[in-house]
Amino acid sequence: DIQMTQSPSSLSACAGDRVIITCRASQSISTYLNWYQQKPGKAPKVLIYGASSLQSGVPSRFSGGGSGTDFTLTISSLQPEDFATYYCQQSYTTPYSFGQGTNLEIK
């Protein structure tokens, strides 16, 4: 099975900050990498698919990059509504494993 490791596990930042979350796969997954945002008590929502494609309706301050084993999610200028937990997920092969999550908190 492919292991997905996110860093950091938690992050404190201020509105307006630029934030980068990383995700590493235990083997190459090409660009079969998705990013999700989850707010408390809500289902996750896809932000980025195929490592760098922005899901329709998602603000352009979110961007994704990387290929192979190393990936990033960047939020260019944090907005109050962005404070949430973020997960990466690989869709290269089943089981479609998730990272452990990054909890983004207000500083």
Next chain:
Amino acid sequence: QVQLVQSGAEVKKPGASVKVSCKASGYTFTTYDVNWVRQATGQGLEWMGWMNPNSGNTGYAQKFQGRVTMTRNTSITTAYMELSSLTSEDTAVYYCARAYSSGWYGNWLDPWGQGTLVTVSS
């Protein structure tokens, strides 16, 4: 709009089974796989498996093999996930999600159901 609506919360005793439903609307049900993901309180997301609503084919994470069964009823565009031999470790919110796919980009889960809390307690 594309929507998945899940059945309500369940309370089960250890050793029992639970069956969660996921009603799809707003798209052709048989076109996309349905995945199931669970989340224990305060924990991360755990992928459980997939089902192809057209063929009925399934694939399960090794951890759940022998205990989980994913089925569907195409006439009412509903997917089901049944988990047996429940223990307290199975207490979690269970989500269904459509696996939207593209050969170039792989697949991603969108949308998700609202989640179903399953509590296992004696």
